[in-house]
Structures are given as structure tokens and as C-alpha cells.
Amino acid sequence: MTQRGRAGRSATGPRTTARPKSDLANRRAQLRAVIEPVVTEAGYDLEEVSVSRAGRRHIVRVIVDGDGGIGLDSVAEVSRAVSAALDAAEEAGGDLVAGEYQLEVSSPGVDRPLILPRHWRRNAGRLVKVTVKGGAPQADAGEGDRQITARVVSADDETVTLDQDGQQTAHRYTDLGPGRVQVEFSRLDQVTDEELTEIDDSDDDDDVEDEER
Incomplete structure (x- = not known):
């Protein structure tokens, strides 16, 4: 909005x-x-x-x-x-x-990346894709990293609990890359019209010259 x-x-x-x-x-x-x-x-x-x-x-x-x-x-x-x-x-x-x-x-x-604890906390219940440091390497992640898709269960100042296929695991933020919320078509009623508008509006910024980046 x-x-x-x-x-x-x-x-x-x-x-x-x-x-x-x-x-x-x-x-x-x-x-x-x-x-x-x-x-x-x-x-x-x-x-x-x-x-x-x-x-x-x-x-x-x-x-x-x-x-x-x-x-x-x-x-x-x-x-x-x-x-x-x-x-x-x-x-x-x-x-x-x-x-x-x-x-x-x-x-x-x-589409805002989840970086800070409050970002994760405010997206409890949503499905996210995130890179976890360590573990078996994957083609779409760095060496020793793995990318998972899981649901945010809860988050505090130090860790976030993710549910992947029914298994809940607590991860320290230092072990995670930026999280990306996944829009679930079966749950579109939980996504506000303003949030969807933000995604649509992002396509209109291609002709704007960004002087910061």
C-alpha cells in the first residue's frame, strides 16, 4: 500500500x-x-x-x-x-x-526478505524459502549450504522454529540466509490486497534510475 x-x-x-x-x-x-x-x-x-x-x-x-x-x-x-x-x-x-x-x-x-527477528515473527504461519548454512551442498545454494522450504512456527530474538514436512527445528538467525515468503494459492485469502499490489507495482520500477545501488 x-x-x-x-x-x-x-x-x-x-x-x-x-x-x-x-x-x-x-x-x-x-x-x-x-x-x-x-x-x-x-x-x-x-x-x-x-x-x-x-x-x-x-x-x-x-x-x-x-x-x-x-x-x-x-x-x-x-x-x-x-x-x-x-x-x-x-x-x-x-x-x-x-x-x-x-x-x-x-x-x-x-517479497520483502526476512532478515530481522521481527520479520520472522510477523510472518508466523507462512511458508518461506530459506538457505540454511551447513549440511549437504545443493545446486541452488552455496557450498555446505542447503535450501529448504518450511513454515514459520514461531520466532524469538535468537531463533526461529520452522516446520518442514511435519518436523519442527529451531534455527539460529546466524545460520540462516534471508527468508522469502512463498505465496500459496490455496491461502490467497490470507494475503492482503495491498501486499499483492506491492508485487505488481515492483514491475513498474524498471524505468526508475536508482541512485543508491
């Missing part, structure tokens, strides 16, 4: 000069420093901040999530709060984004 914010304005107008990656990384860090307290105060986690360019306009994408997910109304509220915080920072003299920008606030799609 995406809430599109208004275009921000710079006192000097749009600028299109290419910037070094280090400068973009600094801007991303500055943006995160402004945005994260706002998201945290609203009761959610800031998952990602990215800056990309489409034509003359920059796009600031903010991904937020929380236990139980985040609804469209909450996304809109967070978007307004983040927009106000960015405006205040700009007025205080902070050059956060060069030129015009568009703010997009959204929740993670089902």
Missing part, C-alpha cells in the same frame, strides 16, 4: 546534477535521522529509506511495519507526520533532498 505525498520544494528549485554515491548515502542517513523518530513515535518500525530519481524529481520511499501489520489509514497518518517532519527539517536549514521530491510511504510487500 502506498500513500503518495506532495512534492517537496527547494529554495533554489529543482537540481539534476549527479551526486556521488557517498553523498547520496549521507542524504539517506540524514533522512533516516529525521524520519525514524516520527515512525517510532507512531508505534511502528522504520524498515527502509531509499532515494531514487525519476526524471527531474527524486522519490523518497519509506517502508514501515508493525506487529499486526499497518493499515492504509495508518500509512496515511504516518505519511502526513513524515512529510511535516521533512518540511520542518528543510525550513531549519537542512538540505535533505536536492530539488523536488515525492514522498511515498508504504508497508512491506510479501
Whole structure:
């Protein structure tokens, strides 16, 4: 789900000069420093901040999530709060984004990799594909690694319990690669329309030049 914010304005107008990656990384860090307290105060986690360019306009994408997910109304509220915080920072003299920008606030799609303990916890009950370090090597994994498809049973700060063919095993996060949620057609009623939209929207980003990566 995406809430599109208004275009921000710079006192000097749009600028299109290419910037070094280090400068973009600094801007991303500055943006995160402004945005994260706002998201945290609203009761959610800031998952990602990215800056990309489409034509003359920059796009600031903010991904937020929380236990139980985040609804469209909450996304809109967070978007307004983040927009106000960015405006205040700009007025205080902070050059956060060069030129015009568009703010997009959204929740993670089902294609978001599971990396942190909270990612695994929030996907309990779902089927995931993940690489487990150690064991017999496979063609689609690194040497000594094996790739499995299993269901997330539970997760805490140190381990996640996965059920593979009825056998439950606890794995430490350090022994796992990023998990990928598998969309089950027999369980499409458990996947929200917004999550499916995130997958569809990902195909529309091919023409956007990402300046961070």
C-alpha cells in the first residue's frame, strides 16, 4: 500500500546534477535521522529509506511495519507526520533532498526478505524459502549450504522454529540466509490486497534510475 505525498520544494528549485554515491548515502542517513523518530513515535518500525530519481524529481520511499501489520489509514497518518517532519527539517536549514521530491510511504510487500527477528515473527504461519548454512551442498545454494522450504512456527530474538514436512527445528538467525515468503494459492485469502499490489507495482520500477545501488 502506498500513500503518495506532495512534492517537496527547494529554495533554489529543482537540481539534476549527479551526486556521488557517498553523498547520496549521507542524504539517506540524514533522512533516516529525521524520519525514524516520527515512525517510532507512531508505534511502528522504520524498515527502509531509499532515494531514487525519476526524471527531474527524486522519490523518497519509506517502508514501515508493525506487529499486526499497518493499515492504509495508518500509512496515511504516518505519511502526513513524515512529510511535516521533512518540511520542518528543510525550513531549519537542512538540505535533505536536492530539488523536488515525492514522498511515498508504504508497508512491506510479501517479497520483502526476512532478515530481522521481527520479520520472522510477523510472518508466523507462512511458508518461506530459506538457505540454511551447513549440511549437504545443493545446486541452488552455496557450498555446505542447503535450501529448504518450511513454515514459520514461531520466532524469538535468537531463533526461529520452522516446520518442514511435519518436523519442527529451531534455527539460529546466524545460520540462516534471508527468508522469502512463498505465496500459496490455496491461502490467497490470507494475503492482503495491498501486499499483492506491492508485487505488481515492483514491475513498474524498471524505468526508475536508482541512485543508491
